[in-house]
Structure formats: structure tokens, C-alpha cells
Amino acid sequence: MISLKRYLESEPAGSDLHSQPAKWDILTVTMAAYRSALNEMGSCGVEACPSLGGGLKRSLGMVGECLSSKISPETVRAAEAEVRTQLREWGKQTAIHYRQKTGEVKDLLLVLARTAESVGERDQRCAGQISEVTNSLEGIASLDDLAEIRASIEKSAADLKTSVERMTAESKTAIDQLQAEVAVYQARLEEAEEAASRDLLTGVRSRLYAESQIERRIAAGTPYCLAIIDINGFKRVNDEHGHLVGDELLKQFASELRSACRSTDVIARWGGDEFILVLDCGLREAGAQMDRLRKWVFGSYTVQGSSGAKKLKVDASIGLAEQLPGEAMKAVLDRADAEMYRDKAASRATGTVSER
Secondary structure: OHHHHHHHHOOOOOOOHHHOHHHHHHHHHHHHHHHHHHHHHHHHHHHHOHHHHHHHHHHHHHHHHHHHHOOOHHHHHHHHHHHHHHHHHHHHHHHHHHHHHHHHHHHHHHHHHHHHHHHHHHHHHHHHHHHHHHHHHHHHHHOOOHHHHHHHHHHHHHHHHHHHHHHHHHHHHHHHHHHHHHHHHHHHHHHHHHHHOEOOOOOOEOHHHHHHHHHHHHHHOOOOEEEEEEEOOHHHHHHHHOHHHHHHHHHHHHHHHHHHOOOOOEEEEEEOOEEEEEEOOOHHHHHHHHHHHHHHOOEEEEEEEOOEEEEEEEOEEEEEEEOOOOOOHHHHHHHHHHHHHHHHHHOOOOOOOEEO
16 A cells, blocks of 8 residues: 555656556556455454454445545545554454453353352262262171161161252252242343333333234234324423423323223324324224214313413324235324324314313
8 A cells, every 4th residue: 555655646746647558557456456455354354253344344345435436645545544544443342342252251151160169069969978878888788687787778768868858959949049030030021021011101002012012913814903193282282381281191191091992902102192092893893982082082181280280172183094904014004194184184273282
């Protein structure tokens, strides 16, 4: 690269290498070789550290592309600086990455070593106890008195039973402890999954949960309907009364939705002032359910504001769609969303949140 820079800089200013076929051919071949070397460098980076090498390969590839369009002392100098920077950064990041991996492996080996040591100590102790019993049993052969033989056998059997019982108890304790630890981690995992499936503000299900339920129904071939509910004029509540009042209204609205829906309905906050319902029924039954919602959920709400209680009249727009055979989730959502906007346009004159 340094020789190439000097070669270019040695040319008189303004000289046209294209008019010098021999020099231009040498330069073209040299640049092609350099780009190939950059590509190989990137490939070696991928092999050396797959998790970080991809970024290095892409960066070096971009440098090679720059050198294929225009060749000048400035572009070569810039390419050299960029390659040095990328290689230094990749080297640092790779060193950090492998130090972390080494630490993780070291910790794992220490855990395995401690576990093996614990098991080994227990097994050695129990093996020693059983060996003593075995020696006692072998010694019986040298006894002549039947009473002594009987007493020795009884003692040996009792010792052997004690050793086996101790091994069983210790194994059970270890298994019980392991089961208890697994149960704790399982409970934590279930708590985390439950938290992820809930909307923190309203307490209804999250968008992620609703999407997973829809996908599950599609995979199982279970028919369903989707209803998107959007509170009309909700922005005015935040603008005129503040976000705390808006949050309180959303919580009350979600609570009324839960009360008015069936236990089999999935109720989720889709985002902002939008909610979504997943209904395991046909379009006619879902339409009747929406009529009940309009009657029991829409209407008067009382929320606490900074200047006291506020009475608000709440209306919302609903878009309802039934999944068609083989239809993907996005298509059903698009149709429900379009229906909701048609409903919103029809009720725009009066269907808004307003103070009473």
C-alpha cells in the first residue's frame, strides 16, 4: 500500500494515467490484487472470530469498493487509514470477546470441579464403608463358631444397610436440592413470561402476547375474529388534562373491557389508545359482542385530575374482521384496521372524548 501511494504521488500533478496504458495496466492489476487481499483478510477474520468477523469483512469490502471506482493518492491514503482503523478495532474487540469467553469457560470448569469433588468425597466415603463390610464378610470364613458367624453376618448386614441408606439419603438430599433450585428458576421464568405478556399500564395482555395467540390459532386452523378498538379524541384528554388523567382513563377503559368480555376472549393493548380483541367465534357472534361493548364500555367515566374529579364521555371506533381460510395475520389486521378507520370517519362529528 505504501509503495502504491508513492507510485501515485510520483506522477506529475494532473497527469492522466489512462493515457499511459502500461502504467494503467500495472495499477489496475495491483488494485485488483489489493482488493482481493482485503476480501481474504475479511474471510480470515470470520474464521478467527465468527461473531465479530462479519463486520470486519463488510467494512473491508466497502474499502475495496471505494478503490474500484476512483484511484488517486487521496483515495489510497484514506483506504490505508480506514483499513488500519478497522483492523485495530477488530483486534481489540476480538481480544475482549475471547477474554469474556475464557472467563465463562473458567467459571464453568470451576463449577464442574467443585461438583465432581463433592460427589467424589461422598463416593469415597461410602466406598470405604462398603469395603469395611466386605472385609468383615470375608473374615467370616475363618470363624468356626456358628454363633460368631451369625453375629458377624448380622453386624455386616447392618453396616451394609447403614451405608446404603446413607448413600440413598445423601443422593435424595442432592436431588431434592436440585429440584428445589430448578423449581425456583422455573417460577422466575414463569413470572418473567407473565410480566412480558402483560401491559404494564392497563394490566391487560401485551401486543406481543396477542400476536402469539393469533399465530397459535392460525397454526391450529382455529377460526377467529379480530376487533381493533380505538378511543376517539383521546389526544384531547392528554392535551387538556395531562397524561396522568389519560393514563387513568386507559386503565378504567381496559378494566371495563375485561368486565364486558368473555373469559375466552383475548384482550390486549395494541398501542397508545388502541386495544385489540381476539374472539374465538364467527363474525355474527363477534358483531353481537361488539354491540354489548358499545353499550357497557362506552359512556361516562370519572377520573381524578389536578383540579379534582373530571367526568368524561368516552366513545370509540371499532374495526371487526373474520379470518378467511389461509389468511395471514397481517391481512386480517389490515382489514380490521380499515374497518376501524371507516367507523371513526362515520362517528367523527360526535364520537369523541368530551367533558360532561
